[in-house]
Amino acid sequence: MWLSEETPTTMTRAPATIAALRQVLADRFPSTEPASVAGDVLPTGWTFLDELGGGLPKGALTELTCTAPSGGFQLLLGLLLREMRAQNQRVALVDAADGFDPGSWPADWLEHLVWVRAQGLPQAMQVADLLARDANFGLLVLDLSRTSPRELNRLPSAQWYRLQRAVEHTGAPLLVATPASAVPSAGLRLNLERSHALESMQEPRLALAAGLPATVQRQRRQAAFA
Numbered sequence: 001m002w003l004s005e006e007t008p009t010t011m012t013r014a015p016a017t018i019a020a021l022r023q024v025l026a027d028r029f030p031s032t033e034p035a036s037v038a039g040d041v042l043p044t045g046w047t048f049l050d051e052l053g054g055g056l057p058k059g060a061l062t063e064l065t066c067t068a069p070s071g072g073f074q075l076l077l078g079l080l081l082r083e084m085r086a087q088n089q090r091v092a093l094v095d096a097a098d099g100f101d102p103g104s105w106p107a108d109w110l111e112h113l114v115w116v117r118a119q120g121l122p123q124a125m126q127v128a129d130l131l132a133r134d135a136n137f138g139l140l141v142l143d144l145s146r147t148s149p150r151e152l153n154r155l156p157s158a159q160w161y162r163l164q165r166a167v168e169h170t171g172a173p174l175l176v177a178t179p180a181s182a183v184p185s186a187g188l189r190l191n192l193e194r195s196h197a198l199e200s201m202q203e204p205r206l207a208l209a210a211g212l213p214a215t216v217q218r219q220r221r222q223a224a225f226a
Helices: 018-028 049-052 073-086 123-133 147-151 157-170 198-202 205-210
Strands: 002-004 011-013 061-066 090-095 111-119 137-143 174-178 187-191 215-219
Touching: 011 205, 061 073, 061 157, 073 090, 073 137, 073 205, 090 123, 111 123, 123 137
Parallel strands: 061 174, 061 187, 090 111, 090 137, 137 174
Antiparallel strands: 002 011, 002 111, 187 215
């Protein structure tokens, strides 16, 4: 597991235990009281989601299934980093398979990012559970898009509901990227099911990200947008 100490392009080894990581975060980001966010949303800059209901539901889990190769999750992640930087809010990214490339995006967009490079699914879930209880983050992203569906399906449902309760308390939106539906506590589930053609790589990356097409697989009442 790795944690950025300054920016995501300057990496140092993180503490060996979750307890030590908790202390590092407590020292760097003193706790704040969560605000009431019932029915609130976080604007994302993603046209599909913002037009659907204004953005990511706060205090809730949103699952983004990435069933198509080159479906655009990394593009979307860059768009979210830009938007969160513009809103002056911190982002926590738990990266289960080292899929994030910070060199793909301007350094300025990464200044509010805490990037944890976990060593596999069990550690990623532990770290996500820790960060979900920290009210200092405006957005949490758990990238499990390169984890096998079989491994995800072996996770106890209780772990997902524990994460849901944690973000309900802090009010942060939690976006979980998976290769197939796997999060029973997700109030909103979207699917990126269309691969990009090779010629689309000639288009500006932010334009591609903002125009990503998706489908809604689930939208529960408790995650309904304002």
